[in-house]
Amino acid sequence: MTSFESTSTYPLWHDSAARQLAFENAPAHAEVDVAIVGAGLSGLWSAYYLSSAEPSLRIAILEARHVGFGASGRNGGWCSGFFPLSVSELAAVYGRDAALLAYEESFATLPEIEQVLRREGIDCGWHQGGTIQSASTALQGERLQRALEQQHASGLGVGDAEWLPSGRVSEHISIAETHGAIYSRHCATINPYQLVIGLAQVLHQRDVTIWQNTVVQSIDNGVVTHRHGRVVAKQVIQATEGYSHSITQTKRRIVPLYSLMVATEPLDAQTLGALGWRNRATFNDGGQMVIYAQLTPDGRIAFGGRGAPYHYGSRVRERFDLDDQTHRRIVAAIAQHFPAAAQARITHRWGGPLAVPRDWTPTVMLERAHKYARIGGYVGDGVAATNLFARTLVDLLLERQTSLTQLPFINHCSPRWEPEPLRFLGVNSLIALSESIDSYESSHHKVPKLRTKIFEALL
Numbered sequence: 001m002t003s004f005e006s007t008s009t010y011p012l013w014h015d016s017a018a019r020q021l022a023f024e025n026a027p028a029h030a031e032v033d034v035a036i037v038g039a040g041l042s043g044l045w046s047a048y049y050l051s052s053a054e055p056s057l058r059i060a061i062l063e064a065r066h067v068g069f070g071a072s073g074r075n076g077g078w079c080s081g082f083f084p085l086s087v088s089e090l091a092a093v094y095g096r097d098a099a100l101l102a103y104e105e106s107f108a109t110l111p112e113i114e115q116v117l118r119r120e121g122i123d124c125g126w127h128q129g130g131t132i133q134s135a136s137t138a139l140q141g142e143r144l145q146r147a148l149e150q151q152h153a154s155g156l157g158v159g160d161a162e163w164l165p166s167g168r169v170s171e172h173i174s175i176a177e178t179h180g181a182i183y184s185r186h187c188a189t190i191n192p193y194q195l196v197i198g199l200a201q202v203l204h205q206r207d208v209t210i211w212q213n214t215v216v217q218s219i220d221n222g223v224v225t226h227r228h229g230r231v232v233a234k235q236v237i238q239a240t241e242g243y244s245h246s247i248t249q250t251k252r253r254i255v256p257l258y259s260l261m262v263a264t265e266p267l268d269a270q271t272l273g274a275l276g277w278r279n280r281a282t283f284n285d286g287g288q289m290v291i292y293a294q295l296t297p298d299g300r301i302a303f304g305g306r307g308a309p310y311h312y313g314s315r316v317r318e319r320f321d322l323d324d325q326t327h328r329r330i331v332a333a334i335a336q337h338f339p340a341a342a343q344a345r346i347t348h349r350w351g352g353p354l355a356v357p358r359d360w361t362p363t364v365m366l367e368r369a370h371k372y373a374r375i376g377g378y379v380g381d382g383v384a385a386t387n388l389f390a391r392t393l394v395d396l397l398l399e400r401q402t403s404l405t406q407l408p409f410i411n412h413c414s415p416r417w418e419p420e421p422l423r424f425l426g427v428n429s430l431i432a433l434s435e436s437i438d439s440y441e442s443s444h445h446k447v448p449k450l451r452t453k454i455f456e457a458l459l
């Protein structure tokens with residue numbers, strides 16, 4: 001059994017960036033044009049595009065802990081053009097044109113981010129090697145192929161996502177067992193903490209104020225009440241993602257779901273040779289339980305997975321970042337897919353909450369009359385989406401008519417999650433079911449019909 005005794009409990013990404021930037025707490029009273037709650041990528045990108053468009057705006061970011069404390073500083077580093085909902089799922093709700101526009105803009109977000117990195121001199125190891133979603137079983141293969149056909153029927157091009165038969169998957173990566181894979185070029189890898197810190201430094205140079213250790217308690221008509229006093233603003237933007245349940249406006253709007261990660265030591269040349277991970281495409285599979293991996297520039301596997309328990313009342317606590325059982329499952333998944341790396345030492349393990357809206361649909365919400373805006377609800381696909389949604393919000397705030405202001409997510413209001421204890425039972429049942437469906441399928445080579453029906457009904 002894997003022992004985590006000598007494993008660091010910080011995200012790997014923190015090793016290669018200044019751990020924290022020195023910003024002050026908020027004063028007892030302040031007045032600004034725009035107050036942003038949350039110094040993750042949503043908040044930082046919003047400040048970046050607002051200050052680019054209107055340099056004279058007085059912008060302040062209020063952060064409960066420190067810049068990049070949340071998911072933005074600890075994620076898997078996939079900068080992916082894909083949403084949690086596929087183009088056909090979006091088309092079913094918003095129509096084909098709106099769904100395709102959303103995907104076009106999301107794909108175009110990758111070159112946009114790359115351009116900003118170059119312009120601002122932010123080095124976060126950007127590498128666009130694409131992504132591989134491999135079928136670990138024949139059943140997954142059928143399902144992935146069917147899903148891809150639906151995407152193509154909804155207008156996604158073969159150049160956006162294509163099917164690779166099992167014999168061609170090794171052109172990208174050697175996986176122990178594959179029944180084919182979907183390959184897409186629309187994914188890059190980054191060190192997410194370096195991105196967050198780099199953006200915060202750019203904002204600091206622009207005189208955007210960042211207050212750390214400043215827990216916001218309420219937002220009301222432009223008045224932001226926090227632990228040390230209050231800030232009065234002409235416009236407030238809430239960007240608190242997985243932590244949003246604690247703020248009145250967003251009670252029960254999201255469920256904080258924990259995603260956990262491990263990182264191996266840098267692999268030796270022989271192991272890397274056996275993995276054949278040629279262009280460092282990101283990797284996941286077609287199971288119900290989400291897993292995700294990237295090969296870092298220094299040759300480590302950073303591997304993540306969901307499946308950690310949901311905590312009653314949508315509680316978020318630092319101790320929930322570590323869950324031995326889930327971390328062991330992730331280590332086992334490395335050995336399953338990449339046996340050559342099975343003996344690699346695990347040097348880091350960590351985790352954090354991401355935000356799941358009831359209908360899995362993110363939002364850009366602007367209530368001008370209440371001086372209130374909110375972006376988020378990205379599920380596990382927020383790295384690129386934070387940039388897209390921040391640009392969209394800025395266009396809305398500045399009353400610009402652009403293709404972004406036609407996006408289907410604007411003012412989308414997801415239904416509230418069920419009250420407890422239903423929420424606790426429902427979410428943990430979903431987690432347990434996805435794991436049990438995967439293990440039944442791989443041992444019995446058929447779909448457990450009843451479990452799948454319950455799973456789909458709960459979603």
Ligand SMILES: Cc1cc2nc3c(=O)[nH]c(=O)nc-3n(C[C@H](O)[C@H](O)[C@H](O)COP(=O)(O)OP(=O)(O)OC[C@H]3O[C@@H](n4cnc5c(N)ncnc54)[C@H](O)[C@@H]3O)c2cc1C
Pocket residue numbers: 037038039040041042043062063064065066067068069070071072073074075076077078079080214215216217239240241242243244246247258259260261292304351352353354355375376378379380381382383384385386
């Ligand atoms: C382990 C993990 C792996 C992931 N992997 C990927 C991936 O590979 N690719 C991908 O696209 N997405 C991934 N995600 C999701 C992605 O990281 C998030 O969607 C994205 O970072 C959200 O950014 P954000 O700025 O909206 O939220 P966050 O980065 O969570 O920032 C919110 C900030 O608000 C602050 N805050 C909260 N409440 C208050 C308050 N009351 N007062 C003041 N401040 C407050 C928090 O401290 C936090 O810093 C992952 C998430 C996790 C947890």
